[in-house]
Structures are given as structure tokens and as C-alpha cells.
Amino acid sequence: MEVRARAPGKIILAGEHAVVHGSAAVAAAIDLYTSSSLHLLPAGEGGGSGGGAVELDLLDSGLTFSWPCSHLRGALGECCKAEAPRPCTPDELATIAKLLEEHEIPEAKIWLSAGLSAFLYLYASILGCRTAKVVVSSDLPMGAGLGSSAAFCVSISGALLTAAGMVGAGGGSRGEGWELFEKDDLELVNRWAFQGEKIIHGKPSGIDNSISTFGSMIRFKKGDLTNLKSWNPVKMLITDTRVGRNTKALVAGVSERASRHPDVMSSVFHAVNSISEELSSIVELAAEDEIAITSKEEKLAELMEMNQGLLQCMGVSHASIETVLRTTLKYNLVSKLTGAGGGGCVLTLIPTLLSKLVLEKVTAELESHGFRCFKVEVGGPGLQVCRG
DSSP states (O other), X not given: OEEEEEEEEEXXXXXXTGGGGTOOEEEEEEEEXXXXXXXXXXXXXXSTTTTOEXXXXXXXXXXXXXXXXXXXXXXXXXXXXXXXXXXXXXXXXXXXXXXXXXXXXXXXXXXXXXXXXXXXXXXXXXXXXXXXXXXXEESSOTTSSSOHHHHXXXXXXXXHHHHTTSSOTTOOEEETTEEEOOHHHHHHHHXXXXXXXXXXXXXXXXXXXXXXXXXXXXXXXXXXXXXXXXXXXXXEEEEEOOOOOOHHHHHHHHHHHHHHSHHHHHHXXXXXXXXXXXXXXXXXXXXXXXXXXXXXXXXXXXXXXXXXXXXXXXXXXXXXXXXXXXXXXXXXXXEEEEXXXXXXXXXXXXXXXXXXXXXXXXXXXXXHTTXXXXXXXXXXXXXXXXXX
């Protein structure tokens, strides 16, 4: 049996950082995916000491890991085939860490350890210790604020739950080979993926895995999520500055600035909230002709521009981000950072009437700075599965 699953990355259209201080934010899925292929094997195949093994092939990193099923069963027996999603205990995490010590992970890729830990926990909890080969690849740059870890956890959880017969029994809706699950199935996948995200990030908000699972757009504020329906295609150019950043330090920096200037920063956060609320309303408007679409896009661009100005007020911009802003402005395009800032990725709204030549020129100029660009459509489907 083979199951393939893919889950999208995400962007923050408005509200990052301010959301921590009670403002609304808007996030959306993008058509860049992390894909997982799960191939269940007969018990004696796949290596191991006569009882098979679980093999994980990370194509983008060029690394392959394998654990004998008997070894996993002995180490993770308590969490095998859990009845419902639950957090990984400290003892289980310690056991998983010992399993990872059996493999020499290159120092430059030691950050993979958290993802490997999430994989082993999800695999044992959902599928037990059955012999299988799992192959993972991704369109998403790692650690750039596009939800790569959530997409990993969602695609893995979706493949495992499908193979275990726990989701997809109703068939869902099908199209071009990919299957879209019903809401109840997606909610189960999301709960499991959240457990994986907790292993990777400690205390995630749950927003990234929710967007990756359900897709589309959401408005979120103080823990409440509202689904948004975008009636017109929204396209963005994502520029990965390739500049790493410390998210925790950036979040802490905004909080420190708020403590030094409480009245000013309260006004900033209030303004960001207003931007997120207005943007939510605009994306749900149906524009039926070229004039209406252009008007809608101009309003979105203005809100993005204002949001970027407020993010600069918060102190989370960066020289690389400013380079992207200056470059796109030369072509009358509006950009804003997405996520934590301090580097990472920048969004540029692509108007419907923008010529292909102009887009090629701005992309080439951005890439001449050593950046990496992706053209994406915003607000598409979430988890999709294909069974063979």
C-alpha cells in the first residue's frame, strides 16, 4: 500500500507580532507544498533484524534514516497506536533522543533533530511500528517563516492516518488524483499535526498547522479562528532573503519596546488590528470585472504598505527586507515582510494586470541580490492525499 500526502505552506498577510498583543491577524495557505510518500512493506522487508524497519528518506537534505521495528517497539511501546492525539511526554522525548543518537546527523543539519523526533512520535503513535519507507520532499525553504515544519507535520500525519484507516473512509471529494478530506477527518489530522509542532517548537500557536491542514485564509484573534472566503485569485511574489533570524528574540524585542513606550505601541497594535480587520473584509468581496479587481488590489496594496510601516515601527525590519522594498517600489509594487521579520521572507502583491515582462524584471533584480523568489497563489486547498 502506498499513500501520498501534500500540505501547503503559509504566509501572514497582516498582523504578525501585533497578534501577540491582542490584535487580529490574517494568514493564508500558498501553493508551495511539503509532500510525504508512505509505502507500507511486508514485515520481513525493509531491513532490520528480520523484523523489518522504518526508513525515512529526506530528499532535500540528502539524508536517510532507518530504525529496526523491533527496536522502535521496545523503545516506544507505550506510545504505539495511541487512541487519540496526546502530547509527547518528557520520558518519551528522552527515549526518542536516544534513538536519534544512533545516527550521525551532520552538525550543519542538526536542526533536523526536532523534525525527526516529531516524525518518530507521530509514526509510532498513529501506525505503531509497522515496516515502511517514508520519503519527504518540499517546495518550502526551511526556517524562512513559511510554515515548513507545520507542512511537514500535516503531510506526515495525513499519510499515516490514511494508511492506518483512521481518515478518508468516506472517500472525501476527488479531483486529478488528489483527495480532499471531510472536516472531521481534517480536524483529526490537525490535532495530530499540532502534537508534532509542539515537539518542534515547544509552544506553537497552532495557526501554522491549521492553515496547512484546512487551507484557504483565516483571521485569528485571541485564539479564535474565522475562515475567510477569497472570491478572487490573489497572487504574491515571495522573496526569501536567505537571512536567518531568531523569532523568539524578535518577539521579545517588540514586547520590550512596548514596555518602554506603552501608549505609542498600544496605538501601533490598534492600527495593525484595524488593518487586519479591513483586509479580512476586502478579501471576501467579490470583484466581477477588471475595474473592480484593480480597485480591490489597490486597497490590499495600501493595507500591506501601512502594515509594513507599522512593522518598521516595531523594530522588526532588516537591511535585506529594505532592499526588497526598494527594489519592488521601483516597479510600483508594494511589499511587506511576512512572519517574524529580521530577514526571512517578504511578500510582494502581484496585480492581475501586471505584465509578465515586468514580473520577470523585478524577479531577476531581486535574485541578483542573492535572494530566492517564488510566485504563488494565495488561499488554495489544504491537505490532499492520493492512495495507490
